[in-house]
Amino acid sequence: MSLAGFADKLGATVRRDLLTAVRHRTGFLMTAAGALAEVAAFYYLARAVGPGFRPEGSDYFPFLLVGTGFYTFLVMGINSFLTIVQEAQQTGTLEVLMTTSTPPAALLVFSAVSAFAGNTAQLIFYFGAGFLLFRSPLGQANLLGGAIVFALSLAIAASLGILAAALQLAIQKGSVLVWLLGSGAWFMTGTLFPVASLPRPLRVLAGMIPITYSLDGMRLCLLQGADFPALFHSISVLFLFAATLLPASLAVFSSTLRRARLEGTLSFY
């Protein structure tokens, strides 16, 4: 596929999603209102806890803001892969999309990039509301380090999303993976409180979840302005997760897609 063809198809996908989003008028406004309400809730929670609680050397509100904002961004990104497949199954477009000249893996990537673009806009809104509206100190942020952590976390979220999409095709229950991350694992990743407060067995489990390192790295960059030697551990672990999960998830997706075409279950949901 040429670069122009890639840009054309990506543009068409982003336009489709944008048009669909703005035509769900209330949904669009409610998302923004929901994000504002969440930021406000965390601000007052941090005030109620008091200034004495300084997890990992930061004020509690920015700790919460980065943790919940980035965690939500990653889980929504993972969920978007699942939603893409589920909606295509429900609207009957999946089989038709599979007959277009664009390979299925590319279709998934276009839709996911489009979804991540929307989620990034929400993340910026969330951080913006927290840092500007509630005057949370940003400090001397290491923006380059933050961009690297962001990109690696994005690759990991995409891999987990592709796995969720593959599960949806295979057993029509991709939501299991999203539930595990969204409900089962969130408290272990250091979203609301430091991982160090957990008992040892749970700390070991937390070390196996890539999002733990994403939140850790992002807080180091944005709240403490950590330099690259201090970021080395987070970045190298994230890199290893991304390098392993991305090819593995693509192989699993390709295999489940082939199986669904063989069994005629592509549009089952």
Next chain:
Amino acid sequence: MDTVVLESVSKIFRHRPALFNWLGQERGGRTRALDNVSLRVSPGEVLVLLGPNGSGKTTVLKLISTVLLPEEGRVLVEGSDTRHQANRVRKHVGFAVASERSFFPRLTARENLEFFAALDDVPRVSRAAMIDRMLKQTGLSDAADSLVMKFSSGMQQRLGIARALLKTPSVILLDEPTRSLDPGSATRFWRLVRDMKERGSTVLLATHSFNEAAAVADIVAVLHQGALAGSLPVRNTTTVENLRSFYFDTTGDADESIGIWAGSCA
């Protein structure tokens, strides 16, 4: 070279009952949807697939479109194998599916076609003109900027046909394309199929309508219980009655309409 070739193709669907099947009564086992079917369609030919419900017509079309893969045998489109060269096959095939629900409901007809045109590599410079032409040919120009969620079944079906033709494919697959169309639209559609044939496209059309088969077919193939029961070249002299007799003789089903018409005339 034949445009579409099915060589000894078999397709099996497996049914795996859910856990705790004692709560309900879901059937397990296998369904042989196609059994050793061989077909060849030449360039510019219109092949009409007839057959009772569940005879394997849609399965044949889905196998050619790469949505399904064969269990045994192989399917070739323009010389490419659907199993190993699916991306190449998809560039040649346009598929109007039977289900009306195959669009993004909150996009307009034009926006839907623009999206699919991009995915199908329709050149940007000619895209708008191509979409206008397809909308006109399918009688949807006036509804081009309405949301698809407000479309009737017939309109969605016509939009599906427009989408299948957008990339000017060499192979066009039409699954019960006039099922929801009014008689006037159906007749206009048959003219469109004959135009496709004159432009050199190969058309495979699944239908239950003998009128449709007589209007557009070069060859009629009858599927029965997943097997190719027979085929008949259609000539200018072939009538709807000829096709009806051939169908019922081939499938062995009783033509109950004879009794109904005889009764009504008596």
